[in-house]
Amino acid sequence: MGDIAKGVLGGGWSLLVGWVLPSAINLAVFFFAVAPSLDGLGLMRRVWPSSQSSTMTLLLVCAVLLGLVLSALQQPLYRFLEGYALWPQRAYDRGLRTQRARRQRMADKVAEPGHPTLRLAVLHEQLSRYPIGDEQIAPTRLGNAIRRFEEYGHDRYRLDTQVLWNELTSAAPQPAVRQTETARTPVDFFVALLYGHALLALTALATLAVEPSAYGLLVPTAAIALVLVPVWYRSAVVATDEWAAAVRALVNVGRKPLADALGLVLPKELAEERRMWQLVTRMSRRPYQPAAEAAFAPYRADPDRLVPLPGTPVVPGQPQP
CATH class of the missing domain: 1.20.5 (Single alpha-helices involved in coiled-coils or other helix-helix interfaces)
Structure with a gap:
């Protein structure tokens, strides 16, 4: 039982909250706001459960399956929102110009004197969601919010976390690794809600073509879903603040364990x-x-002075530090 609890509170918790829960929310709205309008279709009558308990079971099973699929597809889902995939070149270039101009406006506002303390803190927070280097700017706000901590290790220490991520998370203290997984969960949650609401709106509008008589239910459902899409996007951008702080901590405290694991000595300078x-x-x-x-x-560290990794068995007669 303890192992099950550890699994749920570990990676399973991130999957449950980040992908399965928003999938359940999206499917619940579909089941109760869109699916009844499809009652006239023979296929819907055959697959729709006959009891409330069966409906809830179907909702749960579909939510778990959809959450697993979204989790498996999270890389392309993120890359599209970041502006790296499926963007026409013209839209990509325009996005870069827009984001660079927006960052410059924020930097100018921060440099202006006379801001109240609270207003200045908000401006600094918004400006911090952009990478430092102009060449690192992405064409979307979410892309920049994520890129800022992807470049952190390289900018400060020339430690490219994109290349050495697996090595870093293997050697770093486990609390820091778990913190990065937990901090990413809210971003996954809002991303899943965003895609689900966009698909929900399209489904409602497509259903309207089949059942025009359900106009009073489908149109408000599609309108509310479309209005909430930018809200979830904005929420995902803001939620990256905790994720960025967790990655920063992982790099700062994980550098020395990583160097030890690689058989290197961390220089003083x-x-x-x-x-x-x-x-x-x-x-x-x-x-x-x-x-x-x-x-x-x-x-290179002296092989006779290498510190064994936690959990490594000690061989009798082997030199120890």
């Missing part, structure tokens, strides 16, 4: 540390070159 992580990133992305032997020599 920040400039040398940045050079070391740049070499590690290159080693992970590019084919091996003999020059790496000399480049890594100053950072």
